[in-house]
Amino acid sequence: MDAPDPAARREFFLVDEAGPDSRPQARAETRAKLVLTLSMWGASSALFTLGTILQHSHMAFEGALLRIAMSACGIAICYGLHRLLRRLSHRSFRTRAIAVSAVAPFVAETYAWANYFAFAALYGRTARFVVVDWNEAMYVLSMWTWFFIAWTGLYLAIEYNFDARHEAQRSAELRGMAHVAKLKALSSQINPHFLFNSLNSISALILDGRGGEAERMLARLSTFFRSTLAIDPLVDVSLEQEFELHRRYLAIEQMRYPDLAVEILLPEELRRAAVPALIIQPLVENAVKHGVAKSRPPTRLSITAERVGESLSILVVDSGNPEIERKASGPEGIGTANVRQRLAEYFGDAQSLTLTPGRGWFEARVTMPLAFTR
Structure with missing residues (x-):
């Protein structure tokens, strides 16, 4: 029998799964991750669209629609990072951070090339796998690399926050259980102690x-x-x-x-x-x-x-x-x-x-x- 995967306990951040074992806290964590992802990609799409409008581009509307489509691709990439983090959920924070930092440049490169080809097709430009301007290429790569690293950092911060809340709640429950157990144990001393003294009294009367x-x-x-x-x-x-x-x-x-x-x-x-x-x-x-x-x-x-x-x-x-x-x-x-x-x-x-x-x-x-x- 395969060992249970600890990562399987976390829910997909785009799906609010309902089941007998789902906790309100898990649903709140799912919503927080969803809001984080949509907010970051929505803000990115809005800022680039605003830049296009300010440049008085004649294809601003088509560019906005394409950016929405590319944002959907970015959300899919974030889901892939989410799956990676889920698989590593049993590892330390440091291990997870290093893993994402190592993957982020490749993810950013993939998204940057996809974005480049999509807009080249929109504007009718010839697209080739050739870097013409290394300055711009490094700028774009670093921008998207830090974008995905920032998303991951906020994602892990949300997990840490909810895990800390859960641990605090669990600790409080355990303290409460220990408190109740101790009170019951102390109370259970009373009757045997009293019975012992009372039987001594009865024995004295008999004697x-x-x-x-x-x-x-x-x-x-x-x-x-x-x-x-x-x-x-x-x-x-x-x-x-x-x-x-x-x-x-x-x-x-x-x-x-x-x-x-x-x-x-x-x-x-x-x-x-x-x-x-x-x-x-x-x-x-x-x-x-x-x-x-x-x-x-x-x-x-x-x-x-x-x-x-x-x-x-x-x-x-x-x-x-x-x-x-x-x-x-x-x-x-x-x-x-x-x-x-x-x-x-x-x-x-x-x-x-x-x-x-x-x-x-x-x-x-x-x-x-x-x-x-x-």
Whole structure:
């Protein structure tokens, strides 16, 4: 089987081919090359015709028609150069430029002789393959050589421009795909991390001889997971939904820690605020694991939302034993790192996660741009 020709991917610049694989960008490139070719030959024909008119030639009309016919021949030659460039499309720009530069003088010579014989026939002059005036001959040859080189340069500039656009678009698509994949990967960490901690809680209840409570906790856990598994990690949820999920989660933890007091404060104006789903789940888990579980009852955990200018701020605060000095130093765990990475992927530099320890309490504050769900 023959290897696919990379040049075959480019369309003929005079034909706007339509097919299931044709791209709007390819059609625009075809139109640009067509406009370039017609414009250059049209301008050339118009300038030479104007010169003939200014010389008061008695055959100006016939000369104009012949120049249009010769321009059609020139367009055919440009198509030949187009085919050559297509065949070399997989080569470097330098190789293509050298190839066209080498071919251009021969193409120019061919066109100049064709032009000479055509106008000799029009004016009834005897035409011979003999150079009478070398000065004029070199002038004509150089003029048409540079004409075809100029056409090729503009042709390659059009290709480069559209290729650069395509590469930029492709890069943006790949970055978007990588961004989505990373967000999904980060979101997929949440449920296993949460499940691990929840199963530890159920195991602790069983070891304490509280089998009935462990069974009820398992039932609530399954209900909670049915709610979270239906969430699309790439679609924002309202802050009211986010807080409701954490209210259910903390209801599960209250079965293990009956003295845990939970306070969730959500101002009316922020109920429809848009947030990434389960964005504070690891912070709430950490508050239970490192705060509530290690403090003497009673313990308290609060989740509060507030508006700060054009930003949304969510605070997760746990308080327990005032004799223990909480610390935020040392390497961050999976949960906190997950929150930081998701915030950075969603909001770039327009976000922050601040951890503030104190004597007997610990505060985690998430800040992000304020937006609202529809």
